[in-house]
Amino acid sequence: MKLLLIEDDPTAGRYLQKGLSEHSFVVDTCRDGEDGLHAALTIDYDLIILDIMLPGRSGWDIIADLRRSGRDVPVLILTARDDVRDRVRGLELGADDYLVKPFAFAELVARIRTLLRRAPPRKSDVVNISDLTIDVRRHRVVREGLSIDLTPKEFMLFSFLAERAGEVLSRTLIAEHVWDMNFDSDTNVVDVHIRRLRAKVDDPFERKIIHTVRGLGYVLRV
């Protein structure tokens, strides 16, 4: 997957590029609006990550020009200003998502994946990971041949982790996805949910599959 990162801050640009490369994305970086627009118009990218405050040409102009020239490449906006009007403006101009600085890198990766998956390959009804089988249609979880009884929400949480196996998921993202709660929670509520889930899917078994990543969130890894 080839991404274009248009970001004027050198530190932010360097580390985002490094981080994204390590997640096996190919990343080109532009430091100002003119170069960015030129690259976006001449090279085929799968996704563009765009800072709004840029020297030369503002992020707004770049989206507008891109859309005018008929490019429908997904655009993810990065901004330091969290204002409803900005958000609405970005989406009206044809941006696909919006992240307010400071954001967690895991959050950025998750959103990029979501955008690239916009037309998702059909989710299979059954997920198999090592000794684990999740039957999405029948809401059944089997591990090491033992059937595990989960409440509907626990099942949603577990299948979300399983779908994104190997990907660190932030508490915010989990709350948003499983409970449709759209806020940056200060509470440890998600931790409690994970603890309950672990009691059922991890505690009885020797090998643990749900891991805590301190300061980031949780990951299902076999």
Add this chain to the structure above:
Amino acid sequence: MSSVSNVLSVRWESPRRTPSLATRLTAWYAATAFLLVLLATSVLYWSLTRAIGEQNDQFLLSKVFVLQKLLSEKSVNDRLMQLEIAEDLGGPEPIYVQIRSGDGAVAFETPNISPELVSKGLARAHATGGDRTSGYKFTTPSGKLYWIMSIPTQSYGPSEAQFQIDLAMDVGDDESLLRHYESWLLPVLSISFVMAVVIGFQIARRGLAPLDRLTQIAGGIGVSNLNDRISLKGLPTEIRSLAVAFNNMMIRLQNSFGRLSQFSDDIAHELRTPLQNIMNVSEIALSKARGAEEYREFLESILENSGRLSRMVQSLMFLARADNPSAQIVREKLDVCREIERIKEFFDPAAAEAGVSISISCSVGLNASLDRTLLQRAISNLVSNAIAHTPSGGRIELQARPTSEGIRIAVADTGRGITAADLPHVFDRLYRANAARSDSDDHLGLGLSIVKGIAHLHGGDVTIDSEPNRGTCVTLNLPN
């Protein structure tokens, strides 16, 4: 920033020049004073003319009486009599007389009487009937001024003959007196007008001096002298009330400025702790070579502290935005009970761990047009607070009811409650009831401020009732 400095540097310029208060007061004062002087001089002039006329009448009537007496004693044709009359009428102001007998023939005439006086002045007196006790002024074509009287009379005594006595007195001196008076009028009026303006201006300026003082003090107010007050000593009542209002405004300003600087102070304090951690951890991590596992731990600690900083900054940004009167929210039609149900579902396990139960009391089919994300955030903050402050075995109830203008959502708990001393401050930013700041990592003391901000963004309000050891109830009133 630019808008702030614009506000600060606004100058005193009205779009159309309106006259200053001093100018207006001066104009009114001068006009009034001038009119009074004008009125006084006119009345004086009028009464002076009247007094002169009456004096002339009295004088001429006294002459008539003398003539009447002479006519009763002797015949008018008597030579001696004529001399006597002439002598009697002589004097510094010559009087001209014409005495006519009943048949109209002239019986006596002052020797040097001018023909034009006879033909114009006295003739007119005859024509008007000639019976009057007050005279009138007559100007001859050659410009001489006379006071004329014409009296019918009867000699008593033996003959009882009818006479008509016409008198004319030269009043040129009276007239020149009046002219003299008139000639003084213009300068006197001009001077009094100028003086009225000057004095009026002085009075206006003295009267408005306290306002100038007020302006000077107001103009000199800055952050460093917010405790300056206007002294009320010697201020007139009207300006005193302005000064009192001004002083009260200063008190309010000083209070909010104090709160603001306290707030910045608190923010700095809150930011300092995680920053300090990040710096220490990074320095220690770099101070010598370590194993991968150790580095990982250091980095995780840094990330945790950054997360704390990030959440704080986002909360503060949110509050700053909620303060902005032009902030916008995205309203959508919500099934309120469904939203509350979802929040309960989210918090249930955490509440169960704390030994607290959550129940819902929601009017069926309650709909409202609200910002969904903000509503979730407000209720979640309240529920999270309630769980944190309710001991095991307690209950939390989420209530939602329709009201006349929107909906009312309440979160009630049976928790530890808040003391009466703390209650008025719980919506203040970074205020925490128990002064222990390091209380918890994540409870920044911004939760209730954010709830209040969300209520305000919806055009509503939030109230809190609490009793120590009985529980707390926070109520959101949100108009539709």
